Every structure is written in structure tokens, then in C-alpha cells.
Amino acid sequence: MTTTRMAAAVLGAALLLAGCGTSDGTTTTTTTAAAGESTPRAGGTLILGENGQEPTCLDPHGNASSDGPVTTVPVADSLVWFGADGKLQPWLAERWKVSDDGLTYTFTLREGVKFHDGARWDAEALKTNFEHMKDPATKSPLAAAYIAPYEDSKVIDEHTLEVHLSSAYSPFLDILAQGYLGMISPKQIKEAPQTVCEHPIGSGPFVFDKWTKGQSITYHKNPDYNWGPKGAKHTGPAYLDGLEIRFLGEDATRYNALVAGEVNAIDFTPPQNVEEVKANPDLGFLTAVRPGHPMSFWLNTSRAPFDDVKVRQALLASVDRPTIIKGISFGQYEVAQGFVTSSTPGYAAGLEGTIAYDPAKAGRLLDEAGWTAKDADGIRTKDGRRLTAYFPIDPSFPAQRMQIAVQTQAAAKKAGIDIRIQTPSTQEVSDRSLAGDYDLASGLWATNTADVLWIQYSSKNITTDKRRGQNVARLSDDKVDELLQDARETTDAAERAELYNQAQARLIELVPAVPFYNDPRPVSFQKKVRDLAFTPAYPSPYFYDTWLDG
Amino acid sequence: MRNTVLRLIGWRLVAGVGVLWGAATLTFLVLYLTPGDPAQAIVGGENAAPTPEVIAQVTAEYGLDRPWYAQYLSHLVRVLRGDLGTSYRLHTPVTQAVGEQAGATVELAVAAAVVGLALAVTVALATAKRRRWIRGIASGSELTIASTPSFWLGILLLTVFSFGLRLFPATGSHGFSSLVLPALALALPIAGVLGHVLREALEEVLDEPFIVSARTRGLPDLTVRLRHALRHALVPLVTMSGYWVGALLGGAVITETLFTRQGIGRLLLSAVNAKDLPVVLGVVLLSAGVYVLVNLVVDLLYLVIDPRLRDVPAIARPAAEGAA
Numbered sequence: 001m002t003t004t005r006m007a008a009a010v011l012g013a014a015l016l017l018a019g020c021g022t023s024d025g026t027t028t029t030t031t032t033a034a035a036g037e038s039t040p041r042a043g044g045t046l047i048l049g050e051n052g053q054e055p056t057c058l059d060p061h062g063n064a065s066s067d068g069p070v071t072t073v074p075v076a077d078s079l080v081w082f083g084a085d086g087k088l089q090p091w092l093a094e095r096w097k098v099s100d101d102g103l104t105y106t107f108t109l110r111e112g113v114k115f116h117d118g119a120r121w122d123a124e125a126l127k128t129n130f131e132h133m134k135d136p137a138t139k140s141p142l143a144a145a146y147i148a149p150y151e152d153s154k155v156i157d158e159h160t161l162e163v164h165l166s167s168a169y170s171p172f173l174d175i176l177a178q179g180y181l182g183m184i185s186p187k188q189i190k191e192a193p194q195t196v197c198e199h200p201i202g203s204g205p206f207v208f209d210k211w212t213k214g215q216s217i218t219y220h221k222n223p224d225y226n227w228g229p230k231g232a233k234h235t236g237p238a239y240l241d242g243l244e245i246r247f248l249g250e251d252a253t254r255y256n257a258l259v260a261g262e263v264n265a266i267d268f269t270p271p272q273n274v275e276e277v278k279a280n281p282d283l284g285f286l287t288a289v290r291p292g293h294p295m296s297f298w299l300n301t302s303r304a305p306f307d308d309v310k311v312r313q314a315l316l317a318s319v320d321r322p323t324i325i326k327g328i329s330f331g332q333y334e335v336a337q338g339f340v341t342s343s344t345p346g347y348a349a350g351l352e353g354t355i356a357y358d359p360a361k362a363g364r365l366l367d368e369a370g371w372t373a374k375d376a377d378g379i380r381t382k383d384g385r386r387l388t389a390y391f392p393i394d395p396s397f398p399a400q401r402m403q404i405a406v407q408t409q410a411a412a413k414k415a416g417i418d419i420r421i422q423t424p425s426t427q428e429v430s431d432r433s434l435a436g437d438y439d440l441a442s443g444l445w446a447t448n449t450a451d452v453l454w455i456q457y458s459s460k461n462i463t464t465d466k467r468r469g470q471n472v473a474r475l476s477d478d479k480v481d482e483l484l485q486d487a488r489e490t491t492d493a494a495e496r497a498e499l500y501n502q503a504q505a506r507l508i509e510l511v512p513a514v515p516f517y518n519d520p521r522p523v524s525f526q527k528k529v530r531d532l533a534f535t536p537a538y539p540s541p542y543f544y545d546t547w548l549d550g
Numbered sequence: 551m552r553n554t555v556l557r558l559i560g561w562r563l564v565a566g567v568g569v570l571w572g573a574a575t576l577t578f579l580v581l582y583l584t585p586g587d588p589a590q591a592i593v594g595g596e597n598a599a600p601t602p603e604v605i606a607q608v609t610a611e612y613g614l615d616r617p618w619y620a621q622y623l624s625h626l627v628r629v630l631r632g633d634l635g636t637s638y639r640l641h642t643p644v645t646q647a648v649g650e651q652a653g654a655t656v657e658l659a660v661a662a663a664v665v666g667l668a669l670a671v672t673v674a675l676a677t678a679k680r681r682r683w684i685r686g687i688a689s690g691s692e693l694t695i696a697s698t699p700s701f702w703l704g705i706l707l708l709t710v711f712s713f714g715l716r717l718f719p720a721t722g723s724h725g726f727s728s729l730v731l732p733a734l735a736l737a738l739p740i741a742g743v744l745g746h747v748l749r750e751a752l753e754e755v756l757d758e759p760f761i762v763s764a765r766t767r768g769l770p771d772l773t774v775r776l777r778h779a780l781r782h783a784l785v786p787l788v789t790m791s792g793y794w795v796g797a798l799l800g801g802a803v804i805t806e807t808l809f810t811r812q813g814i815g816r817l818l819l820s821a822v823n824a825k826d827l828p829v830v831l832g833v834v835l836l837s838a839g840v841y842v843l844v845n846l847v848v849d850l851l852y853l854v855i856d857p858r859l860r861d862v863p864a865i866a867r868p869a870a871e872g873a874a
Contacts, residue, residue, distance in 0.1 A: 213647075214651065246810070257721055427825060
């Protein structure tokens with residue numbers, strides 16, 4: 001009786017969630033509030049309305065949620081700071097040296113840094129953090145994979161650590177700038193590792209107070225803080241006395257909470273509200289395109305019909321991506337031009353415009369691929385088989401992605417491709433994903449290097465029985481493999497850029513995915529919120545310089 | 551009488567243990583049989599890239615590589631010991647995860663129950679046996695509200711009182727003002743159903759000879775209704791307790807999500823989505839326990855309300871399961 005009712009209630013709520021969906025907002029222009037002339041003022045508590053992707057663990061190394069960094073960066077500083085220009089700057093590491101073979105990194109650490117529990121930041125602390133990330137007991141869903149080539153490290157002296165990698169890995173430093181690899185107190189890691197998820201202790205400008213699960217996280221100022229990143233506007237402690245992050249999953253609720261003044265700022269402004277925010281004289285707006293892989297529909301290249309490159313090219317040519325994206329994002333999203341977003345270092349701007357909407361070309365390509373006949377529904381056939389592709393979609397799919405799927409389906413049908421959208425349970429989608437039983441799958445990957453292409457398209461990352469890989473397209477192309485592996489291993493920046501350029505061109509030919517939009521991080525805030533910024537390594541609001549005016 | 555009551559409690563407890571065992575077994579089976587590797591659920595997700603070592607660690611740590619019966623037995627043994635295990639997703643003990651959320655749900659459910667019952671009783675008392683149009687309006691609005699989905703009511707309340715008039719906050723669990731709208735959203739449909747049932751019962755009672763005789767003794771209408779009629783009308787209210795306790799528990803999932811409140815409903819929802827077996831088991835067991843308890847209390851209440859029942863053997867009594 002109870003079980004039935006609870007199940008019914010859960011089902012009802014799940015349907016509700018699926019119906020409402022979540023959404024990400026956007027725009028490419030960066031608008032900040034008209035900066036006042038007044039000088040920063042200390043005090044006050046800022047309340048940020050975050051979306052519903054609440055992390056399940058506040059250990060930076062223990063979560064993979066897109067809301068992870070916004071909740072952990074106030075507490076945990078990083079080894080290096082990734083500047084808005086893509087250049088690395090010192091933070092908890094004063095400087096570093098990379099050996100010619102790219103296998104040894106020697107970090108010289110900043111002195112005088114203290115964690116909130118009094119533990120000292122030194123070479124041993126950094127070593128402990130690396131080991132914590134790698135330790136299977138941490139159950140790291142992301143950080144461990146990001147530092148996979150890490151082998152071991154050697155304490156040279158109190159403030160010098162020598163890190164050894166098993167293979168050259170050029171994104172190593174960039175990755176270390178992401179919030180997922182922030183530094184936690186070595187004392188906590190050694191004495192009470194099981195407490196890190198619930199109560200992380202770092203060295204950051206804010207001290208963790210309380211996590212009211214399903215609702216909010218609160219922090220207070222670290223008065224001793226004096227080691228902000230070089231990219232910051234000031235030194236010393238943060239201006240805000242306190243910080244509260246509230247999880248407001250419903251888009252309408254989040255936006256209205258900002259307008260009603262219940263919160264000072266909101267993350268992931270719903271795209272339908274962006275114009276209203278910009279037109280509202282009381283509000284400011286800040287956005288950044290997230291670096292990494294654009295939101296795309298990956299095509300399973302390991303089985304028919306998408307094992308044929310011409311069919312993939314035909315699908316890409318048959319979809320009017322700019323019109324779809326403009327429609328579903330209220331004109332807010334930037335159409336993807338390839339397989340990394342425009343904000344990613346190594347983005348091949350020269351390839352812009354290569355992917356074009358061309359239904360006639362789609363028809364020609366399908367003819368060449370042998371799909372010449374058409375059945376009564378207008379779907380192409382070959383040897384009596386219909387050109388059908390299955391697209392299992394998770395029930396928790398954001399509504400906008402569903403709209404893109406439906407409109408892509410309609411466009412493909414005109415070209416004679418029958419996309420079957422299926423909506424099995426989350427677990428079935430996950431299982432089919434592991435088994436490779438799909439023709440289309442959707443997703444994006446945010447990270448601050450073009451190595452995202454290696455993550456998504458290296459044949460080493462195809463899911464097997466032993467390992468879950470992110471090569472959802474199951475692409476296996478020798479040239480792509482070689483280019484991406486070389487880019488990963490070279491220590492020469494110019495050479496790396498050229499390799500990534502070639503890889504992007506090759507991928508546009510291979511069409512392992514239909515890229516749709518460059519995912520933005522649109523933040524809206526009351527005008528009295530000043531100097532709200534992003535951590536560029538993984539764009540999420542950063543509050544060190546932020547202050548409240550009046 | 552004492553024997554009867556003790557036997558009743560005894561039987562109810564035995565049945566209760568059966569219900570709990572059934573709930574534990576059923577949930578285990580459902581979650582075990584639905585496809586999906588829990589290890590992937592524990593460290594997976596759209597942006598996750600767990601290494602093989604991490605997956606292996608998780609599988610071993612949670613015993614996911616053991617056969618189903620071993621996992622089932624260790625679940626039952628742990629449940630018996632009061633240990634509900636560790637959440638796959640939150641990496642904390644289930645009792646802690648549930649404990650953190652229980653207070654907010656109890657607060658919401660109690661507020662909704664009080665508001666719902668008070669509304670139902672007041673409206674029923676005020677409108678039973680009144681003019682046709684008064685009853686028509688009351689009955690019509692009750693049916694409308696009872697058939698309105700909770701989330702729609704919630705959105706309506708939010709739009710009017712929070713975003714529009716800005717009388718109450720839209721989110722959070724901070725104090726009384728943030729409790730008003732969610733409690734109303736949860737209480738109104740319950741009040742709709744209960745009010746309807748209660749008025750019909752009252753109307754029947756108000757035709758009884760003893761009411762007529764009370765009126766002829768010159769008692770005022772209100773006194774007649776409160777003192778004589780209400781007691782009889784309480785029986786269907788108690789009988790329906792199964793329904794409204796269920797409605798409170800189930801409705802909490804939606805209400806908590808909509809108003810971004812803490813609570814067991816949201817905990818359960820995220821746990822089901824993430825295949826977090828220990829948490830789902832814990833929450834289901836807890837609500838089954840609440841049910842068992844409520845039914846026991848209901849049986850005892852019958853004895854208080856209707857003394858005639860005290861002489862009937864407990865087993866022969868019609869079970870007060872309610873509509874749920």
C-alpha cells in the first residue's frame with residue numbers, strides 16, 4: 001500500500017520534473033552592471049540561487065556535478081589560476097617547471113598559506129592531495145580521471161614537490177586550475193577522510209559552515225586569508241562576511257526569487273528570462289561560454305546506420321542548426337561551429353562556417369551511400385531496410401534538449417532519415433549507453449583544454465567491459481587518435497595548437513556528432529552586487545572580489 | 551476490555567512487522583531487478599569519468615559483486631539491527647541522511663494535516679444541511695480542489711502570493727512564513743476530500759432522531775452540531791486517515807520539490823533516480839512504519855469514539871485501512 005503510493009508519488013514527481021526540465025541560459029555578449037565609482041565595502045551576506053544540480057559530496061575531488069566548483073571554490077584554493085586569457089598564473093604554487101620530456105613537474109609552493117583547521121600548506125600537503133584524488137577509496141568520479149597519468153611525487157624540501165607522470169600530459173596544469181582539483185587540508189585527509197564530503201576544510205577565502213541538504217550551503221569569511229589568485233582585484237580577506245548558496249531547481253522559481261529580492265544573484269539564468277534581465281534596470285548580467293565540448297548529439301559510429309560516414313554527413317547537412325538553436329534558446333545560445341566551444345584554448349576559429357545547412361547535399365550523400373529508394377513514409381531504404389536510427393533519451397532530460405531532438409527528428413525525416421526517439425528509464429538509458437545500444441546520444445563536456453577531444457574521441461575512451469569511456473560516438477580513427485595523442489604529449493604550445501587545429505578539421509569531416517550549441521553560464525544579479533566574477537577554468541561564480549553596495 | 555485492547559495491539563504489531571518485511575523485500579527486488587549497475591550510479595553521471603580502479607573499489611566496498619541473496623540477506627540483517635546502511639550517493643549513513651531531512655517533512659506534514667483537518671471540519675460544520683446553493687458552492691469547490699494536482703496548486707499559490715503579492719517567500723525552510731504556501735498546497739486537496747466526506751456524514755447524522763430531540767430541548771444549532779453531530783461524523787474522518795496520511799507522504803515529494811524545501815520526499819526522489827538502494831529502502835521502511843503506527847492509533851481511536859466496539863473481538867473488527 002505504502003510502496004504503491006510512494007512509487008506513484010515518485011513517478012508523479014519524476015514526470016513533473018521531466019516536464020519542467022532544467023535549462024541553461026546564454027548569450028555571447030558579456031554585460032556587467034554599470035560599475036559604480038565607489039570603493040569596495042566589506043560586509044553583508046550574498047545569497048546565490050543555484051540550479052538544482054546539488055552536489056552529493058562537497059569534497060572537490062569527490063564530485064562531478066556542474067555545480068560542484070561553485071560550492072567548493074569558496075573553500076578550496078587551487079594550485080594554479082587559469083586566467084581569462086587562457087594563461088596560467090600562480091596561486092598556491094608560486095612557480096613550476098616542466099621537464100623536456102613532459103614527465104616531471106616541479107612545483108615551488110607559496111609560503112604562509114594555512115588551512116582553516118590550522119594545517120600548513122607545504123609539499124607534503126600537495127602530495128597528500130594528489131594521493132587523495134587517486135585513492136579509489138575517495139571514489140572520485142572525475143578528478144582521478146583528470147590526473148590519470150599521475151604516478152607519484154617526491155618531497156624535495158618543505159616547499160618543493162616533484163611530480164612524476166607516467167606519460168606526457170600537456171593539459172595537466174590547466175586541469176589543476178579547475179575547482180574539481182582544489183586543495184583540501186592534509187590533516188583532514190589523513191585524520192578524517194570520511195568527513196571531507198560533508199564538511200570540506202580548505203584554505204580558501206570562505207570557511208564552510210553548514211550544508212542543509214536539498215536546500216543550501218552557508219559559508220563565512222576567512223579573516224586570515226591573504227593568498228588570493230594573482231588574477232584577483234584585491235588582496236587580503238574577502239569583502240563578504242558570508243555567503244549562502246541556495247538550490248532552486250525550478251527555473252521560474254529561481255528567476256522570480258531574484259526579481260522578488262529573495263536572492264542577490266542567480267546562476268543559470270533561464271534563457272527565456274535573459275532579455276527581461278537585461279531590460280531590468282535593477283539587474284546586472286554576466287555570462288561566459290563554457291570551454292569544452294559543445295552540447296551535441298553523438299552518433300554511434302560503431303554500427304549501422306552511422307558507421308557510414310556519408311550517412312553522418314548527410315544528417316549534419318540536413319539539420320538547420322542555427323534556426324533550431326535560435327528558437328529553443330530565445331536567441332540566446334551560440335551555435336557550435338565544430339567540436340570544441342569558441343572559448344576553449346585551441347579553438348580552430350579558421351574552421352568557422354565549414355558546417356553548413358544543405359538539404360540538397362544531404363540527399364546526394366544518402367544516394368551515394370546507397371540509400372536510394374524511399375518507402376511510403378518518405379524514409380529512405382536500402383536492400384529493403386529502412387534508414388532508422390534509435391535515440392534513447394533519459395527522462396530527466398532538459399526540456400530544451402528534447403526540443404532540439406524533436407526538431408532534429410523532423411529535419412532528418414525530410415532527408416529520409418527516421419530518428420526514433422525513445423524514453424526508457426534512466427537506468428535503461430545508462431545500461432544501453434554502456435552496451436553501445438543506441439544510434440544517437442546527447443551530452444556536453446566542460447573542461448578548459450582542447451584535450452576534451454581526446455576524452456570524447458580517442459579510441460582509448462570507448463566503453464568496454466572493463467572501463468567506462470566518454471567516447472560516446474565510439475569513434476575509432478587512426479588519424480584522430482594520432483593527432484590527439486601527439487597534442488597531449490607535446491610540450492610545444494605552437495605545435496599543440498596546430499595538432500588541435502588538424503584534429504578539429506578531421507572531426508568535421510568525420511562527423512562523429514551533430515554539434516548544436518556552446519553552453520553558456522549566464523548569471524544575473526542585483527545591481528548592488530559588485531565585482532561578481534567567474535573562475536575561468538570552469539566558469540562558475542567566484543566571490544573573492546565580490547562586495548555588496550549599500 | 552484490557553485483554554481486547556492488548557490483543558488488538560499484538561495483532562497489529564505482528565501485521566506491522568509483516569508489512570515492514572514485505573516493504574523491505576519488495577523495494578529490494580524492484581531496485582535489484584531494474585537494470586543498471588549501482589556502481590555506475592554511485593560514481594557515474596553525465597560529467598563523471600570514474601576510472602576502473604574507482605569502479606572496482608565501489609563494487610567491492612558495497613558488496614555489489616555478491617549474489618542477490620547474499621545482498622538481500624545482509625540487507626535484512628542490517629535492517630533488523632537498525633542499521634540502514636550507507637547511501638551510495640551521499641556516502642553517509644542512511645539513518646543520518648533520513649534524520650537530516652525528517653524534521654522538515656514532519657513540520658510540513660503536521661502543518662498540512664492541521665490546516666487540512668481544520669478547513670475540512672469548519673467548512674463541513676458550517677455548510678451541512680444549509681441551503682442548497684451554499685452546499686452546492688462548498689461541494690463544487692471541494693471537488694475542484696480535490697482533483698487539482700498538488701503541483702498545479704503549488705504553482706498557482708507561488709504565482710499569486712509569492713511572485714505576485716510577495717507576501718510569502720517562494721523557497722526554503724526558514725520559519726513560519728516559508729511554511730505557509732507549501733502547507734496550503736499540500737492541505738487543500740486533502741481538505742477537499744475530507745470536507746466532502748465529513749459533510750455527507752454530518753448530513754446523515756443531522757437527520758437522526760436524537761438530533762431532533764436535542765433541538766426540541768432548545769439547544770442552539772451550533773451546540774447541536776459541535777456536541778452531538780460531530781462525534782458521529784468523526785468515524786469516516788478516522789477511517790480515511792490512511793488516505794490522508796498517504797496523501798501527506800506522497801504529496802510531500804512534489805511540494806518539497808516545487809518549494810525547494812528540505813525533506814524526505816526530495817531525498818527519496820533523488821535516491822530513486824540515482825538507484826541509491828539503501829536510501830530508498832530506508833525511506834520506504836520509514837513510511838511503512840508510519841503507516842503501521844497510524845493504523846494502530848486509528849484502531850484505538852475507534853474504541854474511544856465508539857464504545858460499542860470495545861466488546862467485539864479484535865480480529866473480527868473491520869480493518870481501518872482507509873482508502874489508500
